[in-house]
Amino acid sequence: MIPDAIIIGGGFAGLSAATALAERGVRVLVLEARPSLGGRATAFTDPATGERVDNGQHVLVGAYRETFAFLRRLGTERYVHLQRNLTIEIIDRGGRRSRLACPALPAPLHLVAGAMRWNAISWRDRLALRGLRRVIGRAASAKPPAHNGSENVRQWLLRHGQTPKLIELLWEPLAVAALNQSIDDASGVAFGGVVSRMFTSDRRDCALGLPRKALDDLYSNPARAFVEKAAGEVRTNAPARVAVDGRPVVHVRDEVLEARAVVCAVAWYALPSLFIDRPAALGPVLDAAEATSSSPIVTVNLWLDRPVTGDAFVGLPGRAMQWVFDKRALFDDESSHLSLVSSGASALVGRENREIIDLALVELREALPAAREANLRRAVVVREKRATFSVAPGQPPRPPTITAVPGLFLAGDWVDTGLPATIESAVVSGHRAAKAALDRLGLG
Secondary structure, three states, rough: OOOOEEEEOOOOHHHHHHHHHOOOOOOOOEOOOOOOOOOOOOEEEEEOOOOOEEOOOOOEEEEEEEHHHHHHHHHOOEEEOOOOOOEOOOOOOOEEEEEEEOOOOOOOOOHHHHHOOOOOOOHHHHHHHOOOOOOOOHHHHHOOOOOOOOOOOHHHHHHHHHHHHHHHHHHHHHHHHOOOOOOOEHHHHHHHHHHHHHHOOHHHHHHHEEEEOOHHHHHHHHHHHHHHHHHOEEEOOOEEEEEOOOOOEOOOOEEOOOOOEEEOOHHHOOOOHHHHHHHHHHHHHHHHHOOOOOOEEEEEEEOOOOOOOOOOOEOOOOOOOOEEEHHHHHHHOOEEEEEEEEOOOOOOOOOOHHHHHHHHHHHHHHHHHHHHHEEEEEEEEEEEEEEEEEOOOOOOOOOOOOOOOOEEEEEEOOOOOOOOHHHHHHHHHHHHHHHHHHHHHOOO
């Protein structure tokens, strides 16, 4: 097959671009260096249990319009359980359980109404939340900023009148989950963008969605089948390098490949090493990629001898492990598999597995009394040391989709989508790259 377009990278960005092009009749070749597709959002088979285990628990929100469009293209949208209204079960550091449940009212009134009935906060906290409504409305109508500003999330929240209790129980868990950084490090501007997208006039936008399939069955395997059905090709174990001499030329081991459109959909940290010689036209982009910091995620998978919670997920604010997800509830099986997630896990990522597991067990048993009598059958720690790029103030600017090299386009969550390092940012970038490639091919 002689491809019309070559996609380098088989994660959300590359596969959303590939399937969008294949849907338009473009002959697509996808090249993935690893043995399997998925990039930083993939799954593996646990050798002891035989389960497919995600390399981290990924949460979608209703505002991920491009992601849901991608999943509809693949026919897998039904495998995401999306709440009808935002509901979060929370156990604070003192062990007190509460639930923020937003009623079926127009947004963002539903958030205020939910807070009015939330017994974990005071009237002062509720009034502070009402005040933030106006800020959310202004942010939603504003153009996304080109930089991360100078204040962090905590400073941004305090400037907008949010109380310490609201920050601890609501905003910090949401911010750390969305930005994968401490609220003392991450940009307040970046979080303002997240909030404005979640709390819109459509209350679906802030509802949380959880995959009911392992990530490879949710998107990467169906995407491969989609491309191949459209007469395209997907190769794994295919490390690509790109030479630029007026146009991009792709080298895969001893093979030289050309196409009218080439989309580089690798992680930002892999972008500089993708090129055989450092093209002068891409110098500023590659410099920015090298100067961009990363933030890790640590996930602890625990298999217990009995169920310990009836909730699909529970927030654990103020702890190293901020969320616990019950795979039994999500996958409708008998497994006692829990997934505990630590976002912005710089303090954990370098520790020994046993130490991390012990910490996760202590925090789980402090929060869930039923876990105190349960026996641990198996534990697996998953580290993603460079899970996301940093959104701290002062980070380098992110690049656009279209590069200075004709026919060469960028995709990936780091591309300037106005979003932090989320699945939605990756898919938005993939769809933009596909649109740019279609224009290049005369099919736009």
